[in-house]
Amino acid sequence: GNTGLLVANEPRQKRLAALVGNLERCGAYNTLVTSISGAKLARSFHNLFDRVLLDAPCSGDGILCKDRHMLSFWSPEDAQKKCTLQIGLLRAAFHTLRPGGRLVYSTCSLSTEENEDVLLGLLKRYKGLVQIQAVTQVQDGGLASEIGAQYPALLSGCSRVWPHLHATEGAFVAVVGKLGETEWDWVEPDPHPLLRRSPIAxxxxxxxxxxxxxxxxxxxPEIPAGYELVPQGRQLHLRSAEAAQLLERPWYVRAGMRVATLHKGHYFLSQQAVALWGEQAHQRRLDVDWSQTQSLFAGEPCAVSSPNLTGEVICFHDDIPLCRAVVSSGGDRIEGNVPKVARTNQLTRLLP
Incomplete structure (x- = not known):
C-alpha cells in the first residue's frame, strides 16, 4: 500500500469530511484530495492515471429494494438528465486515463439510460480508442436478450447486480480500456510534478x-522517500513534498495524512500514525491481553498493572499496535484512544 498516488475527488463540500475520514481510517498517505466538478478536473490531468473509478451520480433506482421512498423522486425525465451529466463525466474520466489503463464506470441504477446509453456517448466521442472489457465476476448480470440486442455487441461485457437474483441492492459496472491518447478542449497548468514515478530528493x-x-x-518516525512532515494549523501531516506546488489550485483540498494533533504544546499521535509508526516504539510500549484489547475497542477503561510505565503509551496485542492510550499515575488503569468509528463491543479478532 501507499505506492503511487491516489487522487480522490468529491465535488460536494459537505461530503469531504467523510472522504478524508475514510482515507485516514485506511492509513492512506499517498493521497491528494480535490473538490471540483469531475469534468473540470480533466483540464488538469491528461492521459495520466493507471486506474480511474467513476462512481457517477445517478437516479438511484437500483436501491428501491431498500428504500421505496426513492420512487417518489424518480422519473424518466430525471434519468435522461442524469444521462447527460454522466456522459460528460465519463468522457472527462476517460481523458484522464492513460493509454493501456483501466476505467471502471459504476452506478446504482439499473436503467439503460444511465448505463449503456452513457457508454454510447463515450463511444461517439472516442470511438476508435474505447475498449469495453468483460466483467466476469458477476454471474447472470446481463440484460434480457431482446433489450441487449438494441445495443452494440461490445456492450454485452458490462454487468448488473440484480436485486432479485443476487439478494442485494442493484448496480451496474463497466470496465473500459483506452487504446490511445485523447485531447481536451481546455488545458490548465500541469500538476504532474506531484505524479512523478520516482521520488525526488x-x-x-x-x-x-x-x-x-x-x-x-x-x-x-520513518519518513518515506519523497514525503515530508509539515504543520497545518494545529495538525501535523505526512504528505508528498510536491504537494506544496498545488496549494493555490482551485481544486486542492489537502494532501497526505494527519499524523498528530497539537494540544497544550504537545503533539498527540493520531490512530493512523500509531498504525504507521507504532512498531518503532519500545520504551513507551504496553502489551495488553485479549480482554483488555476488547475493552479498549469498546471505549471502556480497564485495569492494568504497569507501575513503571505511566502516562501516554502505545498499546500492543500480539505485536500489533492497537492505539494510543493513557496509563493512570498509579499504573493500575488505562484509557484508550480508539477512534469512535473503530469502536465495537463485538471484537472477535485482529487483522495484522
Whole structure:
C-alpha cells in the first residue's frame, strides 16, 4: 500500500469530511484530495492515471429494494438528465486515463439510460480508442436478450447486480480500456510534478518535527522517500513534498495524512500514525491481553498493572499496535484512544 498516488475527488463540500475520514481510517498517505466538478478536473490531468473509478451520480433506482421512498423522486425525465451529466463525466474520466489503463464506470441504477446509453456517448466521442472489457465476476448480470440486442455487441461485457437474483441492492459496472491518447478542449497548468514515478530528493523534515516526536515517544518516525512532515494549523501531516506546488489550485483540498494533533504544546499521535509508526516504539510500549484489547475497542477503561510505565503509551496485542492510550499515575488503569468509528463491543479478532 501507499505506492503511487491516489487522487480522490468529491465535488460536494459537505461530503469531504467523510472522504478524508475514510482515507485516514485506511492509513492512506499517498493521497491528494480535490473538490471540483469531475469534468473540470480533466483540464488538469491528461492521459495520466493507471486506474480511474467513476462512481457517477445517478437516479438511484437500483436501491428501491431498500428504500421505496426513492420512487417518489424518480422519473424518466430525471434519468435522461442524469444521462447527460454522466456522459460528460465519463468522457472527462476517460481523458484522464492513460493509454493501456483501466476505467471502471459504476452506478446504482439499473436503467439503460444511465448505463449503456452513457457508454454510447463515450463511444461517439472516442470511438476508435474505447475498449469495453468483460466483467466476469458477476454471474447472470446481463440484460434480457431482446433489450441487449438494441445495443452494440461490445456492450454485452458490462454487468448488473440484480436485486432479485443476487439478494442485494442493484448496480451496474463497466470496465473500459483506452487504446490511445485523447485531447481536451481546455488545458490548465500541469500538476504532474506531484505524479512523478520516482521520488525526488527533499528535506523531509525541515522544521525538525521528528525530533520533537522522538523526545516524547522514544523513536524517530520513518519518513518515506519523497514525503515530508509539515504543520497545518494545529495538525501535523505526512504528505508528498510536491504537494506544496498545488496549494493555490482551485481544486486542492489537502494532501497526505494527519499524523498528530497539537494540544497544550504537545503533539498527540493520531490512530493512523500509531498504525504507521507504532512498531518503532519500545520504551513507551504496553502489551495488553485479549480482554483488555476488547475493552479498549469498546471505549471502556480497564485495569492494568504497569507501575513503571505511566502516562501516554502505545498499546500492543500480539505485536500489533492497537492505539494510543493513557496509563493512570498509579499504573493500575488505562484509557484508550480508539477512534469512535473503530469502536465495537463485538471484537472477535485482529487483522495484522
Amino acid at each position: 527533499v528535506d523531509a523534515d525541515p522544521d525538525d518535527w521528528s525530533q520533537r516526536l522522538k523526545e516524547r515517544w522514544d523513536f524517530e
